[in-house]
Amino acid sequence: MAINLLGKEARGPSKIEVARNVLTRTSAIFLVFYMILVVSIVGILFLFNRGLQSEESVNSSLSERVNSLKETEGTLLFLKNRVKLAREAFAQSSNDEIVGRIVSLVPAGAEIMEIVSEDKGFLITVRTPDSQTLVSFFEVIKEQGFPRVVLVSLNQTRDGDYLVSLEIE
Amino acid sequence: MRRSSFFRDYQLYKPVAGPALVLVIVLILSLTLGRFLVGRLFETREKIAEVKKQNEVLNAKLAILESLGTGTLSQELEVAVQAIPSSDSTLFALATIRQLANERNLVINNLRVVATDIGGEKRPGQIRKVELRFDLQGGIIPTISFLDELRNSAPLMKVTKVRSTISGASSLTNFSILSSWSPLPESIGKVDDPVQTLSSEEQRLLTGMTGLRPPQGVEPVVPAPPQGRENPFAF
Numbered sequence: 001m002a003i004n005l006l007g008k009e010a011r012g013p014s015k016i017e018v019a020r021n022v023l024t025r026t027s028a029i030f031l032v033f034y035m036i037l038v039v040s041i042v043g044i045l046f047l048f049n050r051g052l053q054s055e056e057s058v059n060s061s062l063s064e065r066v067n068s069l070k071e072t073e074g075t076l077l078f079l080k081n082r083v084k085l086a087r088e089a090f091a092q093s094s095n096d097e098i099v100g101r102i103v104s105l106v107p108a109g110a111e112i113m114e115i116v117s118e119d120k121g122f123l124i125t126v127r128t129p130d131s132q133t134l135v136s137f138f139e140v141i142k143e144q145g146f147p148r149v150v151l152v153s154l155n156q157t158r159d160g161d162y163l164v165s166l167e168i169e
Numbered sequence: 170m171r172r173s174s175f176f177r178d179y180q181l182y183k184p185v186a187g188p189a190l191v192l193v194i195v196l197i198l199s200l201t202l203g204r205f206l207v208g209r210l211f212e213t214r215e216k217i218a219e220v221k222k223q224n225e226v227l228n229a230k231l232a233i234l235e236s237l238g239t240g241t242l243s244q245e246l247e248v249a250v251q252a253i254p255s256s257d258s259t260l261f262a263l264a265t266i267r268q269l270a271n272e273r274n275l276v277i278n279n280l281r282v283v284a285t286d287i288g289g290e291k292r293p294g295q296i297r298k299v300e301l302r303f304d305l306q307g308g309i310i311p312t313i314s315f316l317d318e319l320r321n322s323a324p325l326m327k328v329t330k331v332r333s334t335i336s337g338a339s340s341l342t343n344f345s346i347l348s349s350w351s352p353l354p355e356s357i358g359k360v361d362d363p364v365q366t367l368s369s370e371e372q373r374l375l376t377g378m379t380g381l382r383p384p385q386g387v388e389p390v391v392p393a394p395p396q397g398r399e400n401p402f403a404f
Contacts, residue, residue: 016184023188030195034203041206048213055220062227063360069234073364074357075242076234082249083371085296085351086325086378099331100313112309117331 098122098168102144107136113163121169123152128162141166223361230364237366245375250353251323252378258324258350259299264384265322266301266346273311278304296351300329305342312340323381324348 066073099117102124106112110133114125128134141149152165254261259282270277283300305312312333319326330345367375 016181020184020188023185023192027188027192027195030192034195034199037203038206041203041210045206045210045213048210048217052213052217052220055217055224059220059224059227062224062231066227066231066234066360069231070357072234072237072239072242073230075239075246076237076364076366077357078353079242079246079249079375080365080367080371081351081354082246082253083367083374083378085253085349086249086374087371088296088349100317103309103313112333112335114335115331115333117328122331 098144102141102168105140105144107133107140109133110137121148121167123165123167125163125165127157128164129160131162134162134164137164141168226361226363230361233364233366245379248323248379248381249375251383252325252381253296254324254350255353256350257297257299258348259301261324261384262299262301262326262346262348264386265319265324265326265382266303268385269315269318269322270305270307273307273315275305275307275311275315278306296349299348299350301326301344301346301348303344303346305344307340308338309335309340312342318382319346321380321382323378323383324350325378325381 099115099122103112103115106126107128109129111127112124113127114123116123126137128137146168148169150167152167153163154165155163157163251261263280263282267277269275280301280303283302305315316328316331319328325348327347327349328344329347331342333340333342
């Protein structure tokens, strides 16, 4: 049986003492870092809260000023609503204009028998006394540059008049 | 025997117990209080950003609203409500048609009013239509002039069908006309909802509406815009 006769000081620190030292240092470092972190976060939070309060006070003042102009806002909203609806109505009214234009351009001697205007376009029936007037009418239509013109019917009456129906889009 | 072993172990580990406990407490606090504080930090930052954004919108809104003259705006609204009435437009459309026909010595026959929106549930702000069908008898030129002037008259009307039979200088024309109306919006939204001024296209349309000839004898009522409450119909 071996007996260690060396003193405690000569033997060096035991495993427990090493562990205690390491743990003490580590926990001290952690504690210091933790305290710094908490103090920093609380400080930043305080500054943030002050900033928030200031922004909220600006917000409530602005809201109050905007509220005092509610009548103007309502009128503007109504106006925009009416204009939006009117846009559709203006966009739809082009057909009537074309009908009026064509009627005013029908050559002398020709007689409009019928005009039917619908959503997509219109149908026009014209009576002309001779072929020259008929050609003039076709030229007038050609000059208008419509995207689609369909000759629906071309007849000659017993009187020698021409009866032409065009579908214009 | 057992008790003395535990007592011996405790005596052995007593020096490390204190620092270990501190370390554990710090770690637990980091996971609880630390997490909570960091969470609050991000939350507050987000809230600041949100309020700042709201303030920007409010500032822009205020600048727009302050730049608008209430008087001019009300006059423009009056014109716009004449073009697209806020209540049933049948009477206004009839007044305009009668006025235009009388001025041109045209005779109106077989007048019928057809409601095109029967049964359907309509949302506020959605357009509603009334169809007017009638025969117009008279000269060709006055009839064309009637058609032309109809485009320049309030309320706005769309000619959906024209069937004209011409004999000599006179004509018999069957008209189908759609007249639109729509109730005004009931609420003006939240205080921080952004507003926009009229775009140049909208301004152009509004100028076009200013040129429309209003019907005589009847005038559409322009309701006052909602004030105070965001939704005037909500109690």
